Amino acid sequence: MSGMEIASYLMVAVYVVSFLAMSAILAKEAGRPVWLFGKGKEKQTLPALLFRIAFTGAVLWPLWLAAFGNPMKGDPLTVALGEPWFDVLGHLLVVIGACVALLSQRYMGTSWRIGAAEGEQGAIVDSGPFAISRNPVFVGQALLFIGLFIVLPSLVQVILTLALLVAIRLQVGIEERVLAASLEKPYLAYKARVRRWLGISGDAGEAA
Template identity: 30%
Template sequence: MDLQTIFIYAFIFIFIGTEMWIKNKTKSNNVSDSADRGSRYIIIGSVICCLLLMNGQLLPSVPHLPNFTVYLGLLLSLAGFALRLYAVSYLGKNFTLAVQTTDQQQLVDHGPYAVVRNPAYTGSILSVLGLSIVSLNPLTIILCLILLVVGYSIRLKVEEKALLNHFGNTYEIYCKKVKYRIFPFIW
């Protein structure tokens, strides 16, 4: 088994483990009334599609990136996991996997949420992109980036509408203060 395959399997194991931890940690935060509109499943679908693209047999053979790039991808992926876990933990009871709001919910505008509005999404995107870099296939990286941008754009639209409806002017002020949704100076 080559190094890339080992990293891909390790990523899948870590990804499933962290998502199960997050689900278990936040299950008491869920309410029956959700504004999610299926956006959670769009994110899951985009990540699964990215993982399927890691299979080198699905895409045409193109010149690969240099082998040392595997380590850069691994570091990016691990940093993404760490950021996601930090952002989820930072929100505490305010974090849910589905888009929803409650009367007890507070708008968090400090910590990682003072840099970007969705640092947990930033972490998820970085972890999947890191893994796509481990594949060493530029086409895989580009397709994964497109899938993630489309999936998270849909999710952001749903989430921002729910937060605006719930917090009103307070959320508008926060959005003006923290301009970037996912990546500083980019998105």
Template identity: 35%
Template structure:
């Protein structure tokens, strides 16, 4: 594998994940300031605790796994299982970047209505236009595309496990958010849910 291919596959995945994590932390902080409250908060139910723990494990585990891969760790848990299929792995990195862009654009479309977890109070209105007119969960869709792309770019046991944990967390969180939005917005959310798919 040439350096022109090997370097992006070695360092690119860790950079993609680190950039989106840093951006999400800053976006959460900024939104919290804009709304004068907390934009981050998971409920206390078992399901919400599970989602929060799986999200944290996936993100922290992914940062560690991709960082060790970039550092050249010889451990089997962090080494790609798929050998030198560089074209497929580069396609995975491209998917991760596309997911990153989708996440940023979709989150930006939500503005100060964006939250992480289940908020104490619902935002003032549903976001149903732009990307949200095509998918009810474009932010999660972008992050799932990123997780899948990173698992293809670095198909190690550790990264695949993190991607699976993230997927399970998203499935739990999306369903909890749907129930919250239905309670908060009633018929308006029911109509939106009937018109727009959960994913794509």
């Protein structure tokens, strides 16, 4: 692995550790558990599994590459994205994504939850990064994984990245339904004002 690849991998590892540590800190501040994947009426088994696969793979797959190399010789993605400047672009996305995700997670404070369940949601956070995106943590995570794929392109890494993106899309749909049912008008007003991924909408009917 090159220096840039090692730096990107270390950034991902630091993010995963920081995510878990901050979740524990925010749970202590809130005085309640923040892991809600196993609660509520909505089935969250599939997105929860995909998240675990994606993040576990993001930590373990680069170690496998460093120790044993890519078992798929002539991996077309590795060949196509093998230029050094791709490493620079990918590393930049990894750093930006990790920072956006961690800062947004911390900004949620005692409203931070992992998963969604009726009656378990905190107050709406609609300022800071949440004033321009309803899901800045997920946006940051997506950037991080896309960046890691660019730095370490392979069929395995693209599968891990797709697993994360599918998990995000499924989980966002679940959380939107739960929040609408639990918080009603305040959340619906926020949903009409701020787009799902990025941007502000002037159309009260905009939900994406």
